[in-house]
Amino acid sequence: MEEVRLLDKNGLxxxxxxxxxxxxxxxxxGILDKADGSAYIEHGKNKILAAVYGPREAQPRHIALADRxxxxxxxxxxxxxxxxxxxxxxxxxxxxxxxxxREALEPSxxxxxxxxxxxxxxxxxxxxDAGTRCAGITAASLxxxxxxxxxxxxxxxxxxxxxEGKVVLDLSDVEDKKGDADLPVAFMPKSNVIGLLxxxxxxxxxxxxxxLDMAVEACRKIxxxxxxxxxxxxxxxxxxxxxxxxxxAPEVKQ
Amino acid sequence: MTVYADxxxxxxxxxxxxxxxxxxxxxxxxxxxxVFSSRIGLAEVVGNKIVxxxxxxxxxxxxxxxxxxxxxxxxxxxxxxxxSAPYPAMLPLSETPMQRGRDMGRRDLGHIYGVxxxxxxxxxAFDRTRDPLLTTKGRGxxxxxxxxxARITPAKIPRIIGKKGSMIxxxxxxxxxxxxxxQNGVILAVGRNPDQERIAVEALYMIEREAHxxxxxxxxxxxxxxxxxxxxxx
Amino acid sequence: MSLTxxxxxxxxxxxxxxxxxxxxxxxxDERGTQDYRPLTITLGIIEKANGSAxxxxxxxxxxxxxxxxxxxPFQDTPNEGILTVNAEFVPMASPTFEAGPPDENSIxxxxxxxxxxxxxxxxxxxxxxxxxxKKVFMVFVDIYxxxxxGNLIDAAGMAALGALVSAKMREFDVKNGAPVFKxxxxxxxxxxxxxxxxxxxxxxxxxLDPSLEEEQVMNCRLTVTTDKDxxxxxxxxxxxxxxxxxxxxxxxxxxxxxxxxxxxxxLSKVN
Numbered sequence: 001m002e003e004v005r006l007l008d009k010n011g012l013x014x015x016x017x018x019x020x021x022x023x024x025x026x027x028x029x030g031i032l033d034k035a036d037g038s039a040y041i042e043h044g045k046n047k048i049l050a051a052v053y054g055p056r057e058a059q060p061r062h063i064a065l066a067d068r069x070x071x072x073x074x075x076x077x078x079x080x081x082x083x084x085x086x087x088x089x090x091x092x093x094x095x096x097x098x099x100x101x102r103e104a105l106e107p108s109x110x111x112x113x114x115x116x117x118x119x120x121x122x123x124x125x126x127x128x129d130a131g132t133r134c135a136g137i138t139a140a141s142l143x144x145x146x147x148x149x150x151x152x153x154x155x156x157x158x159x160x161x162x163x164e165g166k167v168v169l170d171l172s173d174v175e176d177k178k179g180d181a182d183l184p185v186a187f188m189p190k191s192n193v194i195g196l197l198x199x200x201x202x203x204x205x206x207x208x209x210x211x212l213d214m215a216v217e218a219c220r221k222i223x224x225x226x227x228x229x230x231x232x233x234x235x236x237x238x239x240x241x242x243x244x245x246x247x248x249a250p251e252v253k254q
Numbered sequence: 255m256t257v258y259a260d261x262x263x264x265x266x267x268x269x270x271x272x273x274x275x276x277x278x279x280x281x282x283x284x285x286x287x288x289v290f291s292s293r294i295g296l297a298e299v300v301g302n303k304i305v306x307x308x309x310x311x312x313x314x315x316x317x318x319x320x321x322x323x324x325x326x327x328x329x330x331x332x333x334x335x336x337x338s339a340p341y342p343a344m345l346p347l348s349e350t351p352m353q354r355g356r357d358m359g360r361r362d363l364g365h366i367y368g369v370x371x372x373x374x375x376x377x378x379a380f381d382r383t384r385d386p387l388l389t390t391k392g393r394g395x396x397x398x399x400x401x402x403x404a405r406i407t408p409a410k411i412p413r414i415i416g417k418k419g420s421m422i423x424x425x426x427x428x429x430x431x432x433x434x435x436x437q438n439g440v441i442l443a444v445g446r447n448p449d450q451e452r453i454a455v456e457a458l459y460m461i462e463r464e465a466h467x468x469x470x471x472x473x474x475x476x477x478x479x480x481x482x483x484x485x486x487x488x
Numbered sequence: 489m490s491l492t493x494x495x496x497x498x499x500x501x502x503x504x505x506x507x508x509x510x511x512x513x514x515x516x517d518e519r520g521t522q523d524y525r526p527l528t529i530t531l532g533i534i535e536k537a538n539g540s541a542x543x544x545x546x547x548x549x550x551x552x553x554x555x556x557x558x559x560x561p562f563q564d565t566p567n568e569g570i571l572t573v574n575a576e577f578v579p580m581a582s583p584t585f586e587a588g589p590p591d592e593n594s595i596x597x598x599x600x601x602x603x604x605x606x607x608x609x610x611x612x613x614x615x616x617x618x619x620x621x622k623k624v625f626m627v628f629v630d631i632y633x634x635x636x637x638g639n640l641i642d643a644a645g646m647a648a649l650g651a652l653v654s655a656k657m658r659e660f661d662v663k664n665g666a667p668v669f670k671x672x673x674x675x676x677x678x679x680x681x682x683x684x685x686x687x688x689x690x691x692x693x694x695x696l697d698p699s700l701e702e703e704q705v706m707n708c709r710l711t712v713t714t715d716k717d718x719x720x721x722x723x724x725x726x727x728x729x730x731x732x733x734x735x736x737x738x739x740x741x742x743x744x745x746x747x748x749x750x751x752x753x754x755l756s757k758v759n
Contacts, residue, residue, distance in 0.1 A: 036312055055312055055340040063491060067382075072491040092595045098490035099592040103708075106492065106728045108267075110283070110292060114314075115382050117340035118491075145267050148311025148409075150281065150292035153268025183723075190268045190290075193730035197710065199723035200603045205744060208720050209737055216733055230266045234294055234309060 006163045019168045027229035030146050037147025041139040045129035050139035052147040054119035069114035073102035077125040097133050104186040104196035110150040130176035131159045137186045156222040159184040160215040167210045183211050187219035259297035266294045271304045279305035313339045313408040313438040315386040319377045322436035325367045338438045341385045349389035372398040401444030402451040406462040408439035413465045428478040429454040453481045496704035503705045510693045524697040531654040539655025543647040547637035552647035554655045559626040569616025569624045573602035575631040582636035601645050603722035604682035604713035615677035619665035638700035645684035653758050683751045684713040685743035712743035
């Protein structure tokens, strides 16, 4: 049986990266027309679209909460997104990921401003290359900001792991499949808190601590990229504001 | 007392705006001694208050807003109206300038406003515990029976109105069309013929698209003039 | 679609009672913050199953059953048996459980327990091969939650482990690609013993083994599954709250030592 080496003799990975190097990441905000907010991310070969509708009327009515908005989150993979065609029906994995992704984004959203409404988040994985839930969270957080939904801060996601005994950052697909551990993390740098944390594989306590620190550091970097992406999209706004005088834009009551 | 963002600096959620005894205004929040932005927008210090003028967002009703809404249901004593907000609005019969003093059933209510009818109304109540309440008692309010509708993002309505109403005055004059901008992003264009209305709607969407540019009023005026050529002006 | 559920059906005052007591380092049932509730494990209660275990953790009651059947292996692991973990939150277990297909909570629980068993390589799946590429044994672990009083994941994990280590199957030879069963019985080929430890954050306190009342006021929870060599093999954060990196590291440390206690309790039952 052919042995796949994940680290070469120089300690570089299959795609030439160093142990602590992120894959190339590209972010774009506001690319869909109908959604209230949207963002697109390319991370490694991941191609993921996130869209937000809301706040909008809770339908069906009975899901509404009296004192805050309900967050609905759907993580879904397109049938052509993976090596082998994936059935369009939601799998158990997609259901679990929809839950943990929602739980990572909820703490950042000031949902108490919109009682009895819903905020709907849709994440579609068009092409998957490991780390989809983290990339999905990074894009979804931007989409929420793009929709003008009040948030405490953005949420960034990144995974770390272990490959041939070495702790590495941002697993690629082959590393996820053949490596020793996978640790996806979602982090809010301003508050220094973790909203998503999962792990599978085998790590000693020391390796775990190392991997966690690595993932958290990467999330800080990704957060800066998110802010830059928002600047790219909205930098023209300042000129627009200088032209109008009275009549402030719709605002959130304090 | 330190200010980190001011003079319409672009900020996003979680960006620090100031530290110290400032009042946390619209679209900001306080954590300990620091004030942060909660939305994408332009930060400004007004006196001892920090505010962020949000650039985008779904319409959230405010008291006294003029809105353009569509009837979605007829109830016992009023109508349910879609005002493009996360909450359906209610127009009670008592808030319309109708004949009082006789019992009105659903059919009678349906003769005043049927499902699908458009109206200009004003928000008279709205808070956390109940859906917005409307009135059509007032000048210029009531059923809309002709004209065209444009739907833009609510944040751009001030741009449609313009500095001291300069943009909307120009639009009305050049197109000959009456334009009623609802705060909820729904705009009515009522003219004497469909061609004029179409030009007005085109102008409205042009303003939404190019809101951030300067010299817009002149360019929109030029576009309207261009369209008007070769058409009989009534 | 995952959506935010209704809050706890408990009054704010009652919630404050729990929070205040925990802030003082105590708990409603007078346990210590790191103590597990009284634990009773009974093995082999379902004779028709290959293995079974009933766990009472405080008032939480979970039963796990193991069925071993024959099936086809996955293409990329032709020499290995198959492990499947499923969980049912039966409606009688809680006023909030409804009949129907598994919801996100039971799916999450099943997948977390699965990861613990799978990643620790608890079952030596290579010993469950009959005819490479064609026939293998499939181990079905079915978890039945009967009474929900908090910390279902840990209870389910222990029930699954108890059922697996006490499970029996018939010894077999292979002839012409088919199993020939002998009269002797043997245990499942087990190599490791994963234990899930769930910590819950309530305001600024971290407690282990939350009861339902404690779960209803919790900020969030973190489940850490470790194996017999103190390796972390699975983790899952749940709930709408957040944890600092330091809190996470502290929980991992606590979980490793706590798991040792619970593991020896379960393994001593088998003998």
